[in-house]
Amino acid sequence: MNHPSPRTLRTVTGELAADTVRGPALPHEHLVLDLDRNGGGAAVLDAERHAAAVTGELSGLRQRFGLSLVVELTCRGMGRDVRALARISREADVPVVAATGWYYEPFHTPEVDTAGVEQLTATLVREIEDGIGSTGIRPGVLGEIGSHGDVPTASEAKVLRAAGRAALATGLSLVTHAQLGRGGLAQLELLTGEGLPAERICVGHQDLLDDPGVHRELAGRGAYVAFDTVGKESYQSDRTRLRLLSALVEAGHGDRALLSCDISRHGYLRGEGGQGYGHLFEDFLPGFRAAGADDDLIDLLTRRNPLRLLTGANVEEN
Template identity: 65%
Template sequence: MSPRPEDAPRATAGPPHALRTVAGLLPVSGVRGPVLPHEHLALDLRRHGGRDAVLDDRHTGLISAELSALRELFGLALVVDQTCRGMGRDADALRRISAATGVAVVASTGWYYGPFLPPEVQHARVDDLVGALVRDVEEGIGPARVRPGFTRVRPGLIGEVGSSGDRPGALERKTLTAAARAAVLTGLPVATHARLGRGGPAQLALLTAQGLAPDRIAIGHQDLLDAPAVHRRLAREGAYVAFDTIGKDSYQSDTVRLRLLLALLDAGHADRVLLSCDVSRHAYLSGHGGTGYGHLFRTFLPMARAAGIGDDLLDLMTRRNPLRFLTGTAPPNRPAGPPNPRATA
């Protein structure tokens, strides 16, 4: 049985159109540049065999330098860090990076997927997991002992939570269910990890069955799934379709990503698209020779422009869509007409 809203602690929503960042509430009207809605600025998955899957204090300087350059060159305004429980989440590092770069950062809570779920998930009831997430949102995340003058960081997203196949396993169902119920109680959105793009429709069905509206859900890694019909289905049902591994050519080429994106735009679903790079290893940092957080701006968006996508549509996908996903409200300067000039009749 899920906790009733009147029985559960509830997070303070803050003023309308406000984002929860690691530095506090930020009005949406203050976000004038693009948003990266799925990245990692602090991460540690080494215990699962990924020796390269780490972003820690050794990399903070490189990350800060890269984000500062992107702010200067492209106006980068906001990064959503989707590192959740058990993934090496470091709220203090996020706060330092944001302060050093002038780029706003949103932190997250939740549990990842199958192989990365900690023992606490196996034996906990769904209600216990819901309570843990709501406490994160209500009381904040950070070190167990708070030093004088330190305030905890309150997450602005539940994610990335997910599954690894066409249908979630038993433990994944538990964590996805808890994420949805906590989202309903707190008003936060949910972003998923769909491994290799698979299982999105099942994730959406499970999350919405808990009362979570589809427009509060982003289904992740859909650019890894060459299935335009699935993308159209998710968007038609109201979810955001995240093309969020842009630049990871070892998984999928950007040429295929662009083809899939154009198909979704031509179907009239530009207002459901999210774009990001999902930097999740230190080898991806530009300072280590990787594509970095800026690949979207330096490489993919010029490809999109060459394919006929105009600047207003790019602003929709890189700024207005992620802001609407995060807050549940339409951001300023939304065009009055149809958002997708490529839409077919």
């Protein structure tokens, strides 16, 4: 099976050597998606309406902060459009990694109901090896593999098992969606039970769970802990996020924390009055620096950790 090189990233515009990524990454974002289930049109990033705004934001962040990579976690059933991702990537001049998998149960596509774990695994492996649809674009990560509640539903457990097996078979890493931060330990237990090493797993949305003990346990077992909804104040205050992140770093787990904004609807875009993809760099990280974070820690959190998750290899300090 054609595994990626340990130091190579699969992006929507081709392979990219990890050691050429010299600036920060956004490891949990959406550039194009459709989660609209009621016709309201809010939970959408439309490729036609919003692509120019998304491209403009990313291009500006590349110029101002050196943004060097975006991991785009829109998967099956979430309105994924990898051709649009490739256009945005080229126009913004920012590499983008695409994903495959299934989100949490309300967004599962019909095959999840009828297929078993082995069939779902084969679907993911085929997409990883041969490309998404007829595009030839291959995913570079499994995600965001979802569950909600403290324990995955039967359908969610099936998807998690399939994604874990596909990750193991292809050499890719896996990022989860833990709804409101809950259920991360159960996700980790299930995935590692399939043989996937914890260091190839990132448990999502942990900044929405005000429980430093859970964060320490996840990191202590080797998993990455995602503080990936930075700026979404309606869910959690950035003040709480800073406290939780500082606690994890002070506990010795700075090498397991990831930071991103999870922009997931047009209202979050800067041009529509939202915080934008740049909130992490413009607002959150200056606050973290004011609390004592130095350049090396910022580089660890925003560049070296995401690259290590994706490739399994350490990268040099800037």
